[in-house]
Amino acid sequence: MTITGEVGAWNARGNAAPAVVARGLTKVYGQGDAAVHALRGVDVSFETGAFTAIMGPSGSGKSTLMHCLAGLDAVSGGKVHIGDVELTGLNDKQLTLLRRERIGFIFQAFNLLPTLTAEQNIRLPLEISGRKADQDLFDRVVETVGLRDRLGHKPTELSGGQQQRVAVARALISKPQVIFADEPTGNLDSRSGAEVLSFLRTSVRELGQTIVMVTHDPVAASYADRVIFLRDGLLVSELMRPSPQSVLDTLMKLEA
């Protein structure tokens, strides 16, 4: 397998190969009577340089799908490709190295190590993989998320919105092939949330970053280029260039 080498199709928007592809993805938790079929055969692909939102009612399998796509959790069936690498069949070490090199994460909460400063947190993925940060990129990212004067602060000294912006900067800095975000604005007030979302969209537009975001908020989803809808572990609908209203309508239809 080759997971080293030139990372991602940087800035290759448009008709490049999809960044992430899942085929016939299934995930079962537990066994026998207690088995929960969280994913029942999902086929989906995420274009490089696109911002995709995953939506669906609570318990529909959004987080599970994201975890399987990101190699955080083993799939029960089907295949996942990140770029040209097939995840299924990789061992823990290989998966770790893949995440290190090709994937960025933004979680809903607890994104930052409390012992490190904002800057150290941002640089952490690069340090772990022993790569040098591109100083231009670092400056650009820090500028974009507006953290210049907060770099020396510890997470406890930052507001929730600022913490999430640090997380966004951290995800961007290693130029991953894809960033997975699980409800990144779930804990934020609407103003901070809007800020974080616009940074995500900017990074897609200007840096050509590929982002997959799980959310249950129609407004958050409307920042994406495309929204896919899950229900009971199945992909049930899809929406291009969504608006809050169109997302809401689709959700209503699904829940009806």
Next chain:
Amino acid sequence: MLKTTLAGLRAHKLRLLLTSLAIMLGVGFIAGTFVLTDTIEAGFRQKFAAAADKIDVVVLPAEDGGREQQAVGAELLEKVRGVEGVADAQGIVRGTAALIGKDGKAVGDYPTSAVSIPDGRLNRTEITGGAAPKSAAEAVLDENTAKTRGFAVGDRITVLDSKNVKHEFTLVGLFDVGVDQALAYSGAVGFTTDTAMKMSGEKDFREIDVAAAEGVTAETLRASVAAAVGARGEVKTGAKHAEELAAANGADTKMLTLGLLLFGLVAMFVAALVIYNTFNILVAQRTREMALLRCIGATRRQVFGSIVLESAVVGLISSVLGLLTGLGLGAGALAVIGRTGLDVPTDGVALAPRTVAIGMVLGIVVTIAAALLPARAATRVAPIAALRSQVEEQTFRTGVVRVVFAGLFLLAGVGATVLGVTQEPGEAALFTVMGGGALTFLAVLILGPVLVKPLSAFVGWLPGRLFGVPGRLAVDNSQRNPKRSATTTVALTIGVTLMTLISVLTATLRVTYNAKLDEQFPVDYLVASQGDQGALPRALAEDLRTRPELASVVALRAASAKIGGNGEFEVGTFTAAADFTPKADTGSFGDLKPGTVALADYVVKDLKAEVGDTIAVKTTEDGTVRLKVVATFLGENALLPEVTVPEQDFDRYFGPLGDGQIIANVKDGVAEESARKAVEAAAQPYPTAKVASSTEIRGEFDEALDMMLMIITGLLGLAILISLLGIANTLSLSVHERTRESALLRALGLTRPQLRRMLSVEALVLGIIGALVGVALGAVFGWAATTTMTTGVVFQLPIPQILAFVALSGLAGVVAAVLPARRAARASIVGSLASG
């Protein structure tokens, strides 16, 4: 509330177990001490009682207050035999008579004891093979001596009498010395009563054992014997005598108990620190749980109660387990002691009610006491904390109170230590230094959280560089909760401090002792007589002087004499030899002419006589002589008698006595082998002349020191083991606390080995911090303690050992981290992200 607590405890069985282990080991050690000493004591009491069973009444020499005793002689024995109601009475003889080994030399460092074996029902000695001696040509040996010296029943044995004349006996039997430690130590030859008196030269009996006639009670007999003996002897019933002997023996076991308990208390203290830390962490982690309880209406008192209750349950369980451990430890120790050939009773190992009570109370009280502060912290949790999403990082700020207190303790500690060091060596100085050490330790304990940060930055510098991101994160983690890290490491510090202290003391003693041997005079061989002073014929020294292998031979002889009104001193002389000039402290040995004397420094102090003064010595042959002091010398460095007179004078004062010791130096270039042969050949005709070389003497001293070091290390090992449990416990709780953090790191690409390494490095840093502080304290106070012991101390820092302590502490920390690290690395990322 009770139900909630118990449910919580059940839900965390593993955590409970780890916490309990610390207390369990502490209680186990203490209970084990009692089990061990109880068993030994009970065994001795039983043996004494069994021996006393045969005797109804004993007559002992009357104590007249001072050291002089009224003799219990043959005449008194006849008188006792004549008392109405006496069936039999036997005098017991105890003296010395040197057994000659197969090599023609007297066996052992001390002459063997000579004992009488009476026949009839009053024989208390247990003959284990062959028969008791019946005639003047027969003797028996104690089993152990027979075995080690290779004698068997039927052999001929040679024994020296008190005049060093050889006598041959037929070995007719073997006997067991029983509880008599003195006999066990020296070895013993048994004879008929008359022969025992002849051989040992004793004129009197050690005691007279009396058996009552049919129908006479011991008490009645005691009264009638006492009437006959009057003031010449002390008369007791056998049972009472046995009881007193057992009690005296018990005093020895008490010392053992006390010594062991001291180590047990150190272990308990370390365990208390571990418990305190554990509960503190638990309270911090359960902030939300507590807050929730408060939200739904629990009072502060209830929250406090629930923590205390939890600690009580932990204390109860671990004390019970500790008692069981103690039972095992006690039995194990007895087995080990039995293995070394010492005769200790091993039957009836049991937990006495006293042991159970002490163990339970100590275990429970220490656990609860250690949990009180954390419980109080728990009551401070505001209900609102339940609503916060993330447990707050504990921030630590160096408080003024802390610094002031630490400063005061440090000042007092340093002050006391300086005072102790500058004092005259002696017990007072040692205790002052110990006090200073304790105060300084308290200062370090208080200051711990402040010290952790700079120390971990220092210790973590290298790992941070070597292990990349995991290393740096580990160093950060070790500093993030200074109080927790401090308590964790202080537990280890205690053990390492004591360990370093002991090794500094032994290393210094070793070097000092050797330096003193060298400085005084480089003796190659020392010939000394076994037993009595002055038992080496002067011909021996003469013979040695003719040997070409030897450069110089000096004979030392001494007698004891009263000086002025100051009691007995050892007055002696040395024979002149070419290259032997003793070093004088004041005055000069050159002035040691007839009618003069040289004194050891401590005698100078006793007599208050300086150079130029005159002292009065009461001699045996020349009446009281007045001698002028011309020199003083350092007594503890010299082999010289403490009061040294010229050679010719000595013979005039005390007659032509034999030599006490002969020191001989080997000529340059003569091989060790041939020198030794020469000395041994010269000594061969004299069975009691024992040859020792300086290397042997040093070797014996070294061995004794090594033995002591080993035993103390073993005993301190427990405290260290407990502190390692503390590190493991702290780490596993921290791992638990940082579950989401670890998951985040894993998601960001930290591999499992890297995560494990991160925790190992954290433990390494903690271990080394603890060790460094301990080593520093131990070295400083070890040095301070050595200055209080004797003058002329050659301080020695055992650097390899100290480095080993630091390295081993680090390694032990890493070992303690193995399980927590594995658990952290195994955790699923997704599951951990969701938790909390």
